[in-house]
Amino acid sequence: MSASVRDVAAAASVSVGTVSNVLNHPDKVAPETVARVQAAIETLGFIRNDAARQLRAGKSRSIGMVVLDVGNPFFTDVARGAEDRAAEDGFTLLLGNSDEKLAREGSYLDLFEEQRVHGILITPVGEDLARLGRVQANGTPAVLVDREADRAQFSSVSVDDVAGGYLAARHLIEQGKRRIAFVGGPHSLRQVQDRLAGARKAVAETPGVQLELIDTDSLSVLQGRAAGESLRSREAVHRPDGVFAANDLLAMGVLQALHMLGDIRIPDDIALIGYDDIGFASAAVVPLSSIRQPAALIGYTAVDLMLREAAAGAGFEREHVVFQPELVVRQSTSG
């Protein structure tokens, strides 16, 4: 169908090797020849076949990334940062969405391995990283994003979620709230576990504070709304007076159920805080307090580590970058 190097070579009356050199090492070819070959490329509409190129190279110029939810602005921000760093070195970022499902995560991992991707960035769904370990063993560096694990095996870029959870819960307590509810799930997600652990710590520090768990199936607006509705349907005295949602999407859902569909005052009746500080949080019905993470920087750093690991080859000393989260107070907790 489309022209190959051979066709270009014939049209320019040179060998295929020379065409390839024009493409990849133009300095090794006489200027006049370069011009002739480029003219031929132009007239034939030649387009490099990346498959053949990769086959020879053994590796692609792509980086694979698997996130938990592309619909979550936090992850698109991370991806944007990752893309920026990748572009600096001429790599392309391939974005996959696991939707918090192990099966989908697995098929993206398969795909990326088959594509001989340069490296993988992943926010894993579960605790079992054996599959990822195999990828790593096959020579494809994998970096954990927004998650830390076996420090010797995987480099990681994360945020101290325990500290973040602590900040959130303590803030609610400082606002005078005593019956705190943690809305989040599934608990197989490390992020959920850690944020809850931080909250537990803050609760334990202050006598008389109770912590209630409200589980969700995923970290989505819809699940948040469901959780909020279950709270709304309770008698007022049995409701918590502070809600800490495991991320902003959930918090937005809770907010919708309590404030917009119900007549519960935020923050007077119930104070609400989320996590991630996505752009939309500040523009919510009641501007949402949240825990800010440096999303773009996380992505940028993750690609950076990955590239370094790929360049260093085996025996690379894994690195671990941990950012500190930051409390952002808005009206949803401070009237």
Add this chain to the structure above:
Amino acid sequence: MSASVRDVAAAASVSVGTVSNVLNHPDKVAPETVARVQAAIETLGFIRNDAARQLRAGKSRSIGMVVLDVGNPFFTDVARGAEDRAAEDGFTLLLGNSDEKLAREGSYLDLFEEQRVHGILITPVGEDLARLGRVQANGTPAVLVDREADRAQFSSVSVDDVAGGYLAARHLIEQGKRRIAFVGGPHSLRQVQDRLAGARKAVAETPGVQLELIDTDSLSVLQGRAAGESLRSREAVHRPDGVFAANDLLAMGVLQALHMLGDIRIPDDIALIGYDDIGFASAAVVPLSSIRQPAALIGYTAVDLMLREAAAGAGFEREHVVFQPELVVRQSTSG
């Protein structure tokens, strides 16, 4: 590095052809042999090299998609629909973000062509589709998303933006607003042109209604906030009483500037309507009226058309699907 079909063949004491058959046509191989080969694959940790596979096949199992802004939930919704349809036929969606920049759009197009992608879905940045025409001519079907153009050359899935713009502006007028401002840009985007054209039509229908244009550099929250601030800094009498933003991101920005940073009442002082009806619109400080588009369905349909075109080959009769937008009234226009 990693095992090849040849290694597997040796380990299972069969020929490479047989290994390939086990992988692709297991029914053509004796069950016992299949088992033996699969065992070998397992123990060697063999992973198909997609580059080699594609090289032979000539085409990849991927579909390329270029959107204007991944940060815009509208486009991630479209992408989600596209991914679903692609997955039905075993294709993978590669998502690229042009960020409304011609250069980035071009480099994604290059990349996709080099990867011999099965087809391309694109919301083009500018009016010049010559580049895309060349892609099409080289045998890669391209479908326009959220945009219509040369009907004979490209299939398209779009929403009647003129009708949408009309709906939005007429709604503001029906709410008694007479000094309408259209916030949007760049005008090189067809979406912006069309929505404005619709608004103009509605304005022309009612005597005594003025339309003012407030240009933005892109369709982002930040640009919306800037536009809102310029409005806020005016004397009240010179402000419009109705604002139609070219998309919800802009509208959210305007909302922040007017309502949260200023003390302008929405919708009493200024009514505000956006476009796209992204999920966050309903949860805004003042729930945002908007024009709804069937995002996921647009993506789903676009892949469907693309796949049909790819299957039919040259001489395919281009198809054009146009959805009708829908007015969603919330508090930002109706107190």
Add this chain to the structure above:
DNA sequence: CGTCGAGAATGAATCGTTTCAAGATTTGAA
């Protein structure tokens, strides 16, 4: 008992690019 055919397995050829050792040509110095 010979022949035919279905089913299974084979392995060389192929896809298009890059690499690299070897050959060809030019340049410059002696």
Add this chain to the structure above:
DNA sequence: TTCAAATCTTGAAACGATTCATTCTCGACG
């Protein structure tokens, strides 16, 4: 004028999976 060095160009080999014309093996049937 000659030779070595520097500069260009060449073309075959390699990457790894898939295809397909061929070969091989049985078993059934006349």
